[in-house]
Amino acid sequence: MRRGGGGGRGSGNYTNPCLTMHQPWASLLVYGIKRIEGRSWTAPIRGRLWIHAASKVPEEDTIKAMEDFYREIYAVNGITDIQFPEHYPVSKLLGCVEVVGCVRCEELASWEAVPEGVRLEGQTDFCWLCEQPQKLLVPFDMRGYQGVYNLEKKIYEAAVRGLVPVKGPMPVKFPFPNPRDPFSLKPGSISALFSENEASGVVKSESLSAAIAGARAAATQFNKKDQNLLTNNIKNSNSNSSSSGQPDSKSLEEDKMLQSYSHGHSNEKLSVPNNTEQHNPIQYKESSSHSQTREGLKQIPGASAKVIS
Template identity: 70%
Template sequence: MRRGGGGGGGHASSGNYRNPCLTMHQPWASLLVYGIKRVEGRSWPSPIRGRLWIHAAGKVPDEATIKAMEEFYREIYAVDGITDLKFPEHYPVSRLLGCVEVVGCLRREELASWEMVPEGVRLEALTDMCWLCEQPQKLLVPFEMRGYQGVYNLEKKIYEGAIRGLSPVNSPLPVKFPLPNPQDPFSLKPGSISVHVPVSRTSEVEISSSLTAAIAGARAAATQFSKKVQDAQTSVTTLPLKGQSVEEDTMPSANLSETSNKGALTSNNKEQISPIKHKGVGSHSQPYSGGLRPQPGAPSKLDVIFDLRLGHFNQRHYYKAA
């Protein structure tokens, strides 16, 4: 690897992250692990550099969301001359999918103006903070596990099993994000590109009507969960039990699977999985963990839970096998 990994995975991480992992919604999680998605959007800067494990949350994506995101990436890759994208056949949920290398983090305006990266990558700059990802690897057999809010450490046993099952991914357009200081893995940070690139400069990408529609569709797909939450008519107040895991199932951002977290947790619980220390969503329902896309008319169970920390309703759909 150009920025090689140590035995613990998070070799260049800050804080006490050993095997850092991030839970994301589908289809964004698989798109990242398959190397199609190269920028993970958040409202907060990346607390780590190096390997970041990617876990898919329990919410099964609907066909409209999958179609919108695949069309978005089809359009932005076409800007760089890539017209034959192979998307994942399935978008499994409640699974550890693989990992990527986080090599830097930039503000949206910086990435959108950075001419040293492909034009399509600049079009992925749709959130306040953009985590720049390289070298995707996927698990040959995704591991079933629960996720947590923020960045957390994988349990040691899960990490030891996962590291042996990784397979490199042939990305449709591999990207190398140049570091301002090759000797400093944290040099590609918010503000580092603004010194060299005027942030007011607009991208020279020609925005076609189909590209405009694809971007609008991606934004709509990322916010549809929020709209469902606001339309919820009933609620169940649930307090998480002491030591209970918290499934990360909050709203994605305009780019991918941004949580409504405004910060990150530094975990130091001796390589045990460490949920964020805020009261969040707890669920006693077991989501369907299959890798198949939901079929039209499939029976569903609605679980509406009040999130005490965020102050709004979280709505989660669990699909059963047909």
């Protein structure tokens, strides 16, 4: 299995895997500013992962909070000149990154072989390690789907010709515990390199702590909105049931989608979705994966959209 390129894959039936994320997190990843994608489940692939932006237009306060957060974590490593995207387009395929591994948040936080700023990015259960960002010169209009899904062949064939490499403010290469094994960066592989007594975190300044708090608030906003949507939808379904004797098929399907969403935001681990091209488009949106917190562990930004436009 090779580390780079789009040919190598992890487990599952992925050919050209894609992940839908909310803005501004999606563009920050494709621009190489964001290097860790946080999830409550392990990365099901290695190699190229296409990034699609969900339909939710980001609020100015959300963009500011995330840009402030990344200014602070890059400043930890002495980087002060960050070129943020001029625009955060929605409902578009933006580009891709290379997923080279996945480790637990505790491991990343104590991994002294990577820059301190990178160690600050991941506080979800699992941290997908991303390198080699590439963006599309012309982003493609596209619908997103739940979980990791395969791009349609015709979209992939057009998109792969329009990629250009992106150099982030501070590109990182994640060292493999076993250089001969491209799957050696997996949960538990980093903690094996140091004892609990040797593990160390990053000391946070007052301004960094404030930026992290702002980013957390930005990352959890979608969770609150979608929980309200779930409540309202259930009420509407009950109303349909009372008036007609049973809920209509659309209400039942929407309830199922929203309840699945709600369960995915509990402290329980999410199951990895089936790896086929037969995912159904879903209209409701999910927040940043960083709203999926572990008990006793606050999360910082890295939004994803499990359900999309």
